[in-house]
Amino acid sequence: xxxxxxxxxxxxxxxxxxxxxxxxxxxxxxxxxxxxxxxxxxxxxxxxxxxxxxxxxxxxxxxxxxxxxxxxxxxxxxxxxxxxxxxxxxxxxxxxxxxxxxxxxxxxxx
Amino acid sequence: xxxxxxxxxxxxxxxxxxxxxxxxxxxxxxxxxxxxxxxxxxxxxxxxxxxxxxxxxxxxxxxxxxxxxxxxxxxxxxxxxxxxxxxxxxxxxxxxxxxxxxxxxxxxxxxxxx
Numbered sequence: 001x002x003x004x005x006x007x008x009x010x011x012x013x014x015x016x017x018x019x020x021x022x023x024x025x026x027x028x029x030x031x032x033x034x035x036x037x038x039x040x041x042x043x044x045x046x047x048x049x050x051x052x053x054x055x056x057x058x059x060x061x062x063x064x065x066x067x068x069x070x071x072x073x074x075x076x077x078x079x080x081x082x083x084x085x086x087x088x089x090x091x092x093x094x095x096x097x098x099x100x101x102x103x104x105x106x107x108x109x110x
Numbered sequence: 111x112x113x114x115x116x117x118x119x120x121x122x123x124x125x126x127x128x129x130x131x132x133x134x135x136x137x138x139x140x141x142x143x144x145x146x147x148x149x150x151x152x153x154x155x156x157x158x159x160x161x162x163x164x165x166x167x168x169x170x171x172x173x174x175x176x177x178x179x180x181x182x183x184x185x186x187x188x189x190x191x192x193x194x195x196x197x198x199x200x201x202x203x204x205x206x207x208x209x210x211x212x213x214x215x216x217x218x219x220x221x222x223x224x
Contacts, residue, residue, distance in 0.1 A: 032209075032210050032211075034212050034213070036212075036213070041218075042218070043200050043202075043216055043217050043218050044215050045215070046213060046214065048212075049210075049211065049212050089213070091204070098143065098155060099169065100145075100154075103152050
């Protein structure tokens with residue numbers, strides 16, 4: 001399994017850019033990297049996915065170095081509503097198994 | 111488009127009782143998953159399915175059973191409920207072979223065993 005490791009928590013202020021890094025040392029050649037946002041009492045919501053280099057959508061950017069053993073989720077100009085837990089997930093493409101890490105609790109302060 | 115629907119949303123069980131958590135998706139996804147999330151913790155994979163008729167164990171399968179008779183439905187069965195099974199249960203699905211896209215999660219079932 002591609003076990004992931006993330007910082008437990010991060011603090012930021014409104015308007016700042018936030019970067020959350022995830023380590024996935026055992027990632028396989030065909031594995032993609034996905035990120036999710038979870039608010040209390042809700043299911044996780046898919047944010048972004050990538051395979052290599054950089055991916056950007058209307059919500060975030062995802063940076064993946066050449067060795068693909070880590071990835072960084074970048075949230076531009078965060079607001080209070082971005083306070084949530086963020087998870088990276090590497091779905092195991094060989095067996096369908098997927099293991100979440102413990103997530104990063106992001107707290108955005110005014 | 112309903113996505114992933116889970117029922118019930120809440121349930122209280124007595125020790126030793128059994129129940130089935132329902133999960134239905136209308137996106138024709140081949141992969142489906144069951145996770146549990148204990149308070150303040152991450153998600154742990156219980157069982158998954160790569161398609162109708164095919165299921166396999168995840169990290170924490172003990173005390174649970176699943177079936178996948180159709181593409182749409184992936185029920186999770188709890189036999190002889192124990193307090194350690196008090197948790198929030200999430201069902202998820204995705205497509206691809208192998209999966210390459212993001213997962214769609216249901217809103218969860220909050221289960222308390224007393």
